[in-house]
Amino acid sequence: MAERVLRRPGFSRRLDLAPWRRVLVVVLVLLAVAAGSLATGKVPLGREQLLALFEGAHTSVRIIVLELRLPRLVLGALVGGLLALSGWLFQQIMRNALASPDILGVTSGASAAAVSYLAWLAVPLGAWGVPFAAMIGAVGAAGLIYALAWSRGVTPIRLVLTGIGVSAALGAVTTFVLAFSPLTTTLSAYVWLTGSVYGANWHDVGTLTLWAVVLILPLAIKMRFAVLAALDDALATGLGVRVQRQRAMLLALAAAMAGVAIAAGGAFAFVGLIAPHLARRVSRAVGASQAVLSVLWGALLVVSADWIARTVFLPLDLPAGIFVAALGAPFFLWLLLREAR
Amino acid sequence: MATVAAHDVSVGYQKQRILDQLSVELPEGQISVLVGSNGCGKSTLLKTLARLLSPWSGQVLLDGTAIHELPTQAVARRLALLPQHPVAPEGITVRQLVSLGRHPHQSWFEQWREEDERCVEEALAHTGLSALSERGVDTLSGGQRQRAWIALTVAQNTPLLLLDEPTSFLDLTHQMEVLELLQTLNRDQGKTVVMVLHDLNLAARYADHIVAIKEGRVHAQGAPAEIFTAERIHEVFGLSCRIITDPYFNTPLCIPFGAGFPA
Numbered sequence: 050m051a052e053r054v055l056r057r058p059g060f061s062r063r064l065d066l067a068p069w070r071r072v073l074v075v076v077l078v079l080l081a082v083a084a085g086s087l088a089t090g091k092v093p094l095g096r097e098q099l100l101a102l103f104e105g106a107h108t109s110v111r112i113i114v115l116e117l118r119l120p121r122l123v124l125g126a127l128v129g130g131l132l133a134l135s136g137w138l139f140q141q142i143m144r145n146a147l148a149s150p151d152i153l154g155v156t157s158g159a160s161a162a163a164v165s166y167l168a169w170l171a172v173p174l175g176a177w178g179v180p181f182a183a184m185i186g187a188v189g190a191a192g193l194i195y196a197l198a199w200s201r202g203v204t205p206i207r208l209v210l211t212g213i214g215v216s217a218a219l220g221a222v223t224t225f226v227l228a229f230s231p232l233t234t235t236l237s238a239y240v241w242l243t244g245s246v247y248g249a250n251w252h253d254v255g256t257l258t259l260w261a262v263v264l265i266l267p268l269a270i271k272m273r274f275a276v277l278a279a280l281d282d283a284l285a286t287g288l289g290v291r292v293q294r295q296r297a298m299l300l301a302l303a304a305a306m307a308g309v310a311i312a313a314g315g316a317f318a319f320v321g322l323i324a325p326h327l328a329r330r331v332s333r334a335v336g337a338s339q340a341v342l343s344v345l346w347g348a349l350l351v352v353s354a355d356w357i358a359r360t361v362f363l364p365l366d367l368p369a370g371i372f373v374a375a376l377g378a379p380f381f382l383w384l385l386l387r388e389a390r
Numbered sequence: 391m392a393t394v395a396a397h398d399v400s401v402g403y404q405k406q407r408i409l410d411q412l413s414v415e416l417p418e419g420q421i422s423v424l425v426g427s428n429g430c431g432k433s434t435l436l437k438t439l440a441r442l443l444s445p446w447s448g449q450v451l452l453d454g455t456a457i458h459e460l461p462t463q464a465v466a467r468r469l470a471l472l473p474q475h476p477v478a479p480e481g482i483t484v485r486q487l488v489s490l491g492r493h494p495h496q497s498w499f500e501q502w503r504e505e506d507e508r509c510v511e512e513a514l515a516h517t518g519l520s521a522l523s524e525r526g527v528d529t530l531s532g533g534q535r536q537r538a539w540i541a542l543t544v545a546q547n548t549p550l551l552l553l554d555e556p557t558s559f560l561d562l563t564h565q566m567e568v569l570e571l572l573q574t575l576n577r578d579q580g581k582t583v584v585m586v587l588h589d590l591n592l593a594a595r596y597a598d599h600i601v602a603i604k605e606g607r608v609h610a611q612g613a614p615a616e617i618f619t620a621e622r623i624h625e626v627f628g629l630s631c632r633i634i635t636d637p638y639f640n641t642p643l644c645i646p647f648g649a650g651f652p653a
């Protein structure tokens with residue numbers, strides 16, 4: 050068994066090396082896709098031109114790669130990774146393989162708030178407020194779901210059912226607002242609802258990176274609880290976990306992760322649901338390495354989707370959200386079919 | 391020292407009272423079995439003793455201190471609990487599952503001390519799972535899986551072990567396997583074992599102490615030979631039976647009568 054034990058005075062860890070090889074594989078695929086994505090687009094670039102960047106190359110190539118394609122790629126990876134981590138956490142806490150921010154109403158909350166903002170506030174205030182509206186909507190919806198599911202503590206099944214209910218209600222709000230909006234609002238809202246990293250810049254990347262650090266750090270500290278959350282409540286309590294407190298904290302983290310990702314990239318559906326499954330089924334990960342692999346799969350999904358969205362239908366530059374499902378769903382179904390054999 | 395006791399405990403769900411000012415002290419170093427008919431409150435009592443339920447009134451005492459005033463992690467170092475039908479995370483191996491039992495002894499910094507490793511290896515060895523330790527829990531048979539869960543509580547290294555129907559849904563061979571394992575843990579390691587069992591004859595054979603619960607109160611308690619009499623069983627279960635002595639083990643053996651037979 051590939052296992053290494055690390056022991057120093059006051060610090061000890063068991064490191065299972067097997068999953069980290071799988072992590073490496075996905076990282077390599079991600080890097081390959083990233084390289085391909087940086088080289089293609091309206092202006093195709095050769096390997097020499099890309100490598101020349103390291104020696105201070107021609108300025109137009111520099112702008113295309115470093116100011117247009119790279120920030121967009123990094124933002125896509127961050128959005129995908131955060132949505133995937135959020136989905137993984139939801140699936141752990143709910144002990145339900147169908148849980149994800151889009152099914153549980155967090156995405157619907159963000160969408161309803163963002164679309165309302167686009168319809169009523171974008172003209173007087175400007176579009177800069179959309180991410181804030183999305184975040185408030187996401188966290189607000191999560192809070193509402195938690196409060197409605199409360200009955201001397203919350204149980205996973207009540208959370209799931211309440212989430213589906215709230216999601217449906219907020220979906221109706223979004224449709225209602227769109228129906229009463231002018232066509233221009235509807236169009237920009239539609240792109241936003243699909244999810245897109247078009248026009249990303251380093252400022253966006255910096256903001257989302259900061260959020261990612263702020264949200265992932267507490268999760269890294271609480272990772273043991275996230276792993277134990279998959280056990281039943283009685284067993285976790287027996288092992289000395291304050292189940293309700295940890296659950297509330299992990300839920301808040303999961304909702305906030307989805308919130309910041311959606312605020313930056315729009316309401317990408319499907320990533321949060323499918324990336325943890327890919328981590329489990331393709332990479333056969335268990336425990337904490339499942340979280341890491343979910344992040345990588347999420348990043349890979351969005352980065353690949355955006356690559357297709359921006360290059361295959363040139364000169365059109367489509368929202369990446371379309372291709373997350375177009376790419377992810379058949380792959381996922383193929384995987385299930387293969388398992389069934 | 392490791393004793394657990396309920397003192398005047400009343401508890402229930404929503405508005406329905408299940409335990410009614412129940413007091414009981416489980417003898418240290420022995421195997422105690424809670425028996426009673428369905429809905430009498432024996433599982434509720436076990437859950438209350440394990441602090442899964444908070445009593446409406448009265449208290450549970452762990453080594454003389456109110457359990458709800460103790461930090462839950464400190465409780466978990468003294469009292470391990472195996473609930474009914476626990477579910478293992480998908481894809482987890484036996485060793486990984488058993489390692490989870492070390493949680494109450496770990497902190498963020500210390501997660502795999504030599505002691506953790508030793509306790510996990512010993513737990514695997516005691517439960518006869520060393521050879522299966524790299525297998526996925528979902529590939530095990532029912533009896534092996536239940537042993538893996540017990541191994542988790544053994545790795546927790548607590549003087550007290552509470553189990554809620556550890557033999558349910560197992561065939562007779564595997565029921566015996568589990569009970570023999572618990573008996574070994576009790577005899578070799580001095581663990582105090584408290585469990586709910588449905589099979590009276592197995593309870594009579596493996597228990598040192600029987601607590602018969604009826605309508606949320608302790609109806610009778612004592613050694614199996616004292617508790618398992620035809621009258622008592624009729625009082626507790628409403629079942630007519632004859633008690634004979636098991637010719638091999640000298641423990642009481644209950645022969646139940648159906649409605650068609652005169653008692």
